[in-house]
Amino acid sequence: MSRFLLLLATLLLTLNAHADLRVFACEPEWAALARELGHDHLHLTTATTAQQDPHHIQARPSLIARLRRADLLICTGADLEIGWLPVLLRRAANPHVQPGKPGYFEATRFVTLLDVPASVDRALGDLHPAGNPHIQTDPRNFLPVARALGERLAQLDPARAEDYRKGTADFLRRWRAALARWNPRARKLRGLKVVTHHKGWTYLGHWLGWQVVARLEPKPGVPPSTAHLAEVLETLKRQPAAGIIRAAYQPARPSRWLHERTGLPAVVLPFTVGGTPQARDLFGLFDDTLSRLETLSHE
Amino acid sequence: MPAIPLRGKLTLVLLLFSAALPAAQNAFNPEISLILSGQYAHYRQDPDRYRIAGLPLADEAGLLPAGLSLAESELVISANADDRFYGRFTGAIAPEGGLAVEEAFVQTLDLPAGLTLQAGRFYSELGYQNSRHAHQWDFVDQPLAYRAFLGNQYGDDGLQLRWLAPTETFLELGAEVFRGAAYPSAGASRGGAGTRVLFVTGGGDIDVSQSWKAGLSLFDSRAEQRLSDGGNLRFSGDVRQWTLYGVWKWAPRGNPYERNLIVQGAFMQNRERGSYGGSATGPIDARRQGAYLQAVYQFRHGWRTGLRLDALRVPDPGSALRGSPLDPAGHTPRRVSLMVDYAHSEFSRIRLQYNRDESGPRPDDQWTVQYTMSLGAHGAHRF
Numbered sequence: 077m078s079r080f081l082l083l084l085a086t087l088l089l090t091l092n093a094h095a096d097l098r099v100f101a102c103e104p105e106w107a108a109l110a111r112e113l114g115h116d117h118l119h120l121t122t123a124t125t126a127q128q129d130p131h132h133i134q135a136r137p138s139l140i141a142r143l144r145r146a147d148l149l150i151c152t153g154a155d156l157e158i159g160w161l162p163v164l165l166r167r168a169a170n171p172h173v174q175p176g177k178p179g180y181f182e183a184t185r186f187v188t189l190l191d192v193p194a195s196v197d198r199a200l201g202d203l204h205p206a207g208n209p210h211i212q213t214d215p216r217n218f219l220p221v222a223r224a225l226g227e228r229l230a231q232l233d234p235a236r237a238e239d240y241r242k243g244t245a246d247f248l249r250r251w252r253a254a255l256a257r258w259n260p261r262a263r264k265l266r267g268l269k270v271v272t273h274h275k276g277w278t279y280l281g282h283w284l285g286w287q288v289v290a291r292l293e294p295k296p297g298v299p300p301s302t303a304h305l306a307e308v309l310e311t312l313k314r315q316p317a318a319g320i321i322r323a324a325y326q327p328a329r330p331s332r333w334l335h336e337r338t339g340l341p342a343v344v345l346p347f348t349v350g351g352t353p354q355a356r357d358l359f360g361l362f363d364d365t366l367s368r369l370e371t372l373s374h375e
Numbered sequence: 376m377p378a379i380p381l382r383g384k385l386t387l388v389l390l391l392f393s394a395a396l397p398a399a400q401n402a403f404n405p406e407i408s409l410i411l412s413g414q415y416a417h418y419r420q421d422p423d424r425y426r427i428a429g430l431p432l433a434d435e436a437g438l439l440p441a442g443l444s445l446a447e448s449e450l451v452i453s454a455n456a457d458d459r460f461y462g463r464f465t466g467a468i469a470p471e472g473g474l475a476v477e478e479a480f481v482q483t484l485d486l487p488a489g490l491t492l493q494a495g496r497f498y499s500e501l502g503y504q505n506s507r508h509a510h511q512w513d514f515v516d517q518p519l520a521y522r523a524f525l526g527n528q529y530g531d532d533g534l535q536l537r538w539l540a541p542t543e544t545f546l547e548l549g550a551e552v553f554r555g556a557a558y559p560s561a562g563a564s565r566g567g568a569g570t571r572v573l574f575v576t577g578g579g580d581i582d583v584s585q586s587w588k589a590g591l592s593l594f595d596s597r598a599e600q601r602l603s604d605g606g607n608l609r610f611s612g613d614v615r616q617w618t619l620y621g622v623w624k625w626a627p628r629g630n631p632y633e634r635n636l637i638v639q640g641a642f643m644q645n646r647e648r649g650s651y652g653g654s655a656t657g658p659i660d661a662r663r664q665g666a667y668l669q670a671v672y673q674f675r676h677g678w679r680t681g682l683r684l685d686a687l688r689v690p691d692p693g694s695a696l697r698g699s700p701l702d703p704a705g706h707t708p709r710r711v712s713l714m715v716d717y718a719h720s721e722f723s724r725i726r727l728q729y730n731r732d733e734s735g736p737r738p739d740d741q742w743t744v745q746y747t748m749s750l751g752a753h754g755a756h757r758f
Contacts, residue, residue: 125583127628134624134756135629136586137545137578144489144539159721159756161475166461171485176458245652298720299676327633 097233100173102151102161103130104349105212106183106225108358110150113226113243116350117236121146123164126351129325130156137162143168146179148232150225153182154189156209181228186220187211190278204296212348214279215255215362222247254359261366268373269317271308271334273326277346280365289317292330300330312338319343319372324351343368383655402528405454406752412509413448414439414745420737427519427734429689429703430663431604433526433558439515439743445470446745449477449510451752459485462495465508477508489539498530499551500537500574501592502618502641503528507543511757513637514714515728519685520665522566522707524616526558529594531570545578545588559614562599570596578758579715583629588758589621604654604700612649612659618642624758633676640668657695664688669712677718685710708734723748 088089101107107122121142124130130152133139143149143164151157162286165174172179189207209218226244230237259316266285274293290308300308320331320342331342345365346355354364416422422438439446447470453463465478480495498506504521505528517527533553542548555562555569563569572595578588594616601610619639627634643665650658669683689703696702710733716726723746730741 102693114392127583128630129632132630132756133633134758136580136758137576137588138580138586140539141545141579145541155753158753163755163757166484169484169486169489169491170484171487174458174484175455234572325630 097229098145098147100146100149102149102157103212105358105361106150106152107204108349108361109218109222109225109247110229112247112358113210113222114229115241117233118229126324126346126348126355132161133157133160135160135167139164140167143173144169144170146173148179148181149173150181150183152184152209152211154183154184154209156202164184178228178231181225183221183225184209184211185219186224187217190282191275208275208278209278210347212347212361213277213281213365214283215251215258215358216283218251219248220249250359254362258362258366265366265369265373267350268369269315270372271317271320271331271340273311273322273330276323277321277345280345282373284369289315290299292334293322305333308334309337312340321345322345341372343372345369405452408451408754410449410451410508410747410749410752412448412510412745412747413444414446414515415443416441417742418739419741420739425734425739426700427523427687427708428706428736429692429701430523430708431700432522432597433603434605435524436526436558437587446509447475449508450474453752455484456481459483462550463571478548489541491535491537491539493535493537493588496530496532497535498528499553499572499592499594500535500576500590501529501572501594501616502643503588503590503620503622503639507757510747510749513679513681514683515726515745516711516712516730518641518665518669518683519687519708519710519734520641520643520667523687524559524643524663524665529557529559529570531555531557531560533570543579545576547576548572549576553596555598558601558603559616560596560598561601562597562611564597564599566697569598570594584627585623585625586758587621587623590619592618594618598649601737607654608700609652610647610649610659611652612647614645614647614743616643616645622758631673633673635673636670637672638668638670640666642666647718651696651699651701655696655699655701657693657699659692659696659701661692661701662692663690671714679714679716679718681712681714681716683710683712683714689756704736706736710734721754722750 096117098119099110101110101122102122103124104126105124107120110118110120123139124133129323151161174180191208193205226240229240262284268286269289270286271290272288274291274296290311294304317340320334320340322331322344324347326345335342345368346361347350349355349357349361352364355361383545416439418441421439425438447467450466457463460481461484462481463478467475476496478497480493480497482493483491486492500506504517521527531553533551535549535551537547537549551572552568553570554567555564560570572592574592576589576590578585579660595625596614598614599611618641622639625636645663648660665687667683667685669681671679673679687708692701712728714726714728716724718724726745728743732739732741
């Protein structure tokens with residue numbers, strides 16, 4: 077009997093020592109990155125899908141319950157989740173993932189942010205004072221974030237630190253190889269003229285060097301006026317574009333409206349992992365983004 | 376495009392940024408927001424003579440003034456005090472001046488085992504609508520049951536302990552002790568711990584498009600010399616109330632931006648046992664029931680419409696109080712509300728509401744146009 081108890085205790089201890097690190101990712105791209113670095117050591121849960129607008133999430137009970145048990149929270153930061161993450165953090169009251177703790181990881185802290193507004197006036201829309209948070213549309217941003225995240229995983233789960241470092245090094249090698257494939261394709265898209273919905277593509281544009289001829293939603297969070305849409309049509313007469321770009325989560329109506337009036341092809345980009353059937357992981361995300369944009373440049 | 380910056384530059388950027396951004400935005404500065412609201416109201420009956428049959432009203436639970444008027448301006452300041460505590464202050468500035476403390480509480484962030492302790496003045500978790508501030512309501516006014524039984528909403532000075540279960544489905548148990556100074560309590564009896572509330576809340580996702588929350592609570596209070604009916608009535612005795620509520624939300628693919636539907640309802644059983652004094656005198660032991668059911672549908676971005684049904688059941692108060700404001704005289708208070716609102720952004724909203732109000736024997740048609748705007752910090756997307 078006592079031997080059985082000893083065995084059971086040892087078993088429980090072993091199980092505990094090898095328990096998965098529970099990771100709560102705010103967006104699919106960070107869940108995908110964590111999977112690349114930590115493989116099956118992580119128990120992953122993703123708060124949003126590629127079909128959801130990450131600004132407009134509610135602090136649902138299911139998210140509070142999941143954050144309650146997390147060891148590590150990976151979010152974009154830069155106020156992207158300002159409407160819901162503070163509520164989740166407060167309601168879940170999980171000491172491991174509060175800001176400032178090792179279990180709190182904000183990806184935007186490791187990347188130079190673009191579009192930092194000179195002044196923050198809501199008349200200009202729902203601006204992000206820290207800068208544009210949609211860093212996942214530039215593949216180069218994953219290098220510093222992956223390095224920082226790999227170190228964080230190693231810090232939180234020292235028993236498997238070596239595995240995480242190996243996983244990170246392996247990912248960085250494969251990612252650089254992929255960049256070497258993507259960069260020549262990106263260069264061919266340089267100067268591509270596009271119409272976008274809102275400023276979600278700043279980083280992709282920065283990488284590709286495309287040219288945004290017009291924006292359908294010039295002020296973030298504020299729907300466009302008819303006067304503005306007329307202005308967009310006017311602009312397009314003077315400066316023709318190759319196509320209209322929207323993210324998988326954005327409503328189709330504005331780009332359909334413009335497509336009907338101008339005949340410009342409307343293209344859905346995945347925006348994040350899961351946004352299109354091809355964007356199954358981070359590599360697929362950029363393979364597919366480039367393929368879809370190439371259909372425009374060939375027309 | 377210049378060549379891809381690799382290791383050296385990235386490391387530099389990394390170093391620069393970890394130094395330049397010490398923590399999340401707003402981590403050090405309190406979030407401050409000011410909510411401005413006002414309305415135009417039109418009634419067929421005199422709003423000063425508004426009554427719910429058999430249920431004398433608490434102060435401030437009456438109708439908005441007829442014509443143009445300013446609502447309370449709400450000032451909200453909140454922040455993490457440090458890594459262990461969070462605090463929030465909500466002050467209501469009355470149109471005629473004067474600041475009332477609506478909420479002022481601190482909360483723990485790092486107790487073990489899913490526990491949270493909250494202290495100060497705050498709204499009880501007894502029902503879904505109770506802890507919502509006026510600017511978060513889907514209608515201009517609270518459901519009739521909240522207006523009649525709780526004086527719109529119950530907030531008091533107290534302590535709250537919550538335990539969040541480590542389960543996949545959201546399950547929370549909580550206990551609250553309040554001073555017992557605010558309606559429907561009064562007099563801070565039981566040594567300044569006159570009200571106790573127990574609650575259990577569950578919630579979860581049905582699929583990616585649907586989620587729910589439901590709860591059951593027991594409110595138990597001892598009131599001493601509680602005033603109602605414009606100060607004409609005094610009640611001393613026990614108030615005990617059960618509240619059962621449910622909320623179901625739908626948004627296609629979990630993206631509420633374009634379209635979404637929120638259905639909520641509650642059932643309340645309120646028992647008052649004690650005695651009345653003042654303009655009417657006598658013992659009472661009354662069990663009243665109240666219920667509401669509402670649906671709010673956003674049919675396109677910014678535009679929502681809603682329907683709400685309210686009903687109360689008030690028993691005869693007994694021979695001593697017959698003919699007093701506690702006597703419903705056979706009337707069943709009920710109300711139907713319709714609303715349409717438009718939000719230009721997350722920070723501004725204009726609403727039109729119509730109530731067919733049969734709270735008392737004389738039916739009333741009530742029209743309200745209301746604006747609510749929020750300046751400053753981004754509000755929270757509560758479920």
